[in-house]
Amino acid sequence: MANDVLVLGAGVIGLTTAVCLAEDGHRVRVWAELPPERTTSAVASGLWGPGYTPRDLAWSRVTFSEFSRLADDPESGIHFERGLQVSNFSSEPPPWIDDLLDVEMVAPDKLPDGMLVGLWSTAPLIDLPRYLRYLTGRLAANGIEIEQRTVRSLDEAAAAAPVVVNCTGVAAGKLASDDGVQPVRGQHVIVRNPGISHFYVEAVPQPEFAGFFPHGDRLILAGVRQPGQWSLTPDPEVATQILRRCIAVEPKLADAEVIGHEVGLRPGRTQARLDEHPLGPTRIIHNYGHDGLGVSLSWGSAREVARILAD
Incomplete structure (x- = not known):
């Protein structure tokens, strides 16, 4: 009815x-x-x-x-891309690993500094x-x-x-x-994609992390989780730190042209x-x-x- x-x-x-x-x-x-x-x-x-x-x-x-x-x-x-997910929560694979496609575990000596586990997989990017x-x-x-x-x-x-x-x-x-x-404030730096086709994201307990997500010519750089903050104005210092963390992971980003800044309030x-x-x-x-x-x-x-x- x-x-x-x-x-x-x-x-x-x-x-x-x-x-x-x-x-x-x-x-x-x-x-x-x-x-x-x-x-x-x-x-x-x-x-x-x-x-x-x-x-x-x-x-x-x-x-x-x-x-x-x-x-x-x-x-x-919607496009499917291959990418790397890393974490410092545990050295064990995540319990939801079977829900990922084309999984390839990363050897411990190939992980970014401070990370305990990592895997490549293919996932939807929207x-x-x-x-x-x-x-x-x-x-x-x-x-x-x-x-x-x-x-x-x-x-x-x-x-x-x-x-x-x-x-x-x-x-x-x-x-x-x-x-x-409560609001959980996030902020992104948008750069012109210098030729990166894979995504990267860190699952960490800290409020600051590195991540980048390609959408054609546009690359979204992350990120932060700031509970209780309502401001929708981009913070220049936060943007600088996002760039620093992402460049440390992918040096190609050092010369990427910044084309925008975005802020959103996740419904925590x-x-x-x-x-x-x-x-x-x-x-x-x-x-x-x-x-x-x-x-x-x-x-x-x-x-x-x-x-x-x-x-």
């Missing part, structure tokens, strides 16, 4: 959820304070990775399957600006336009539709009165929230708090919302 559904938010979680529901036959509207190109999703590095918990791992597998299919469409912005346009196009094909609108309360949304899906990211902390949500939470509760006669479904795994969990959590409505 089709429902009238109002989706709040136009980042990757909101757009993916809206696409899933619209293509399942629901009558969908989307309200968003910011257009897709101004959301945190638009400045994400775009590397898919397995989820850490059983639920998130299942969601990431659903997303991987969808990305594998969509990679055949050049308009999607060019987020292009991908968000692709999702917006799929909505448009279903006659759905994103309405730019600031929602002050869930009561306001509940008055507009019998089903509301809250995909507002870090803004959900205030909207849903959820003290468990102990775990992503996906549940339902009534608000008067309206069904409220929450789908937020994916932290840095929004892209990786997007299709899995969206399909879960669709399952809830199908039930």
Whole structure:
């Protein structure tokens, strides 16, 4: 049975959820304070990775399957690349290693300084600006336009539709009165790609790390995790340190032309929230708090919302 559904938010979680529901036959509207190109999703590095918990791992597998299919469409912005992931957490391979493709372990004497384990694998990389346009196009094909609108309360949304899906990211902390949500600030340096085709990322407990992610002529350099910080202004010192760490890993970057700086606020939470509760006669479904795994969990959590409505 089709429902009238109002989706709040136009980042990757909101757009993916809206696409899933619209293509399942629901009558969908989307309200968003910011257009897709101004959301945190638009400045994400775009590397898919397995989820850490059983639920998130299942969601990431659903997303991987969808990305594998969509990679055949050049308009999607999804491309598979080989890359190196390293960590100083443990010298043992990660428990999710079987979810990676074409894995090749790195010999200990070939690891970057301070790293205990490393592996090469092939994974989806998502060019987020292009991908968000692709999702917006799929909505448009279903006659759905994103309405730019600031929602002050869930009561306001509940008055507009019998089903509301809250995909507002870090803004959900205030909207849903959820003290468990906090911003986790990230910052990237964008350089003109000097010819790097592989990705690199460090999984470390420290708030600073090195990572780079190729998207054609554009290379995204990372990164930082700064919990509790709301500033969207690029910090020049942070940018300098990102460049320093990335150049230490890949000397080719020393002469790369810097073409931009980007900042985003990950919706930090102990775990992503996906549940339902009534608000008067309206069904409220929450789908937020994916932290840095929004892209990786997007299709899995969206399909879960669709399952809830199908039930």
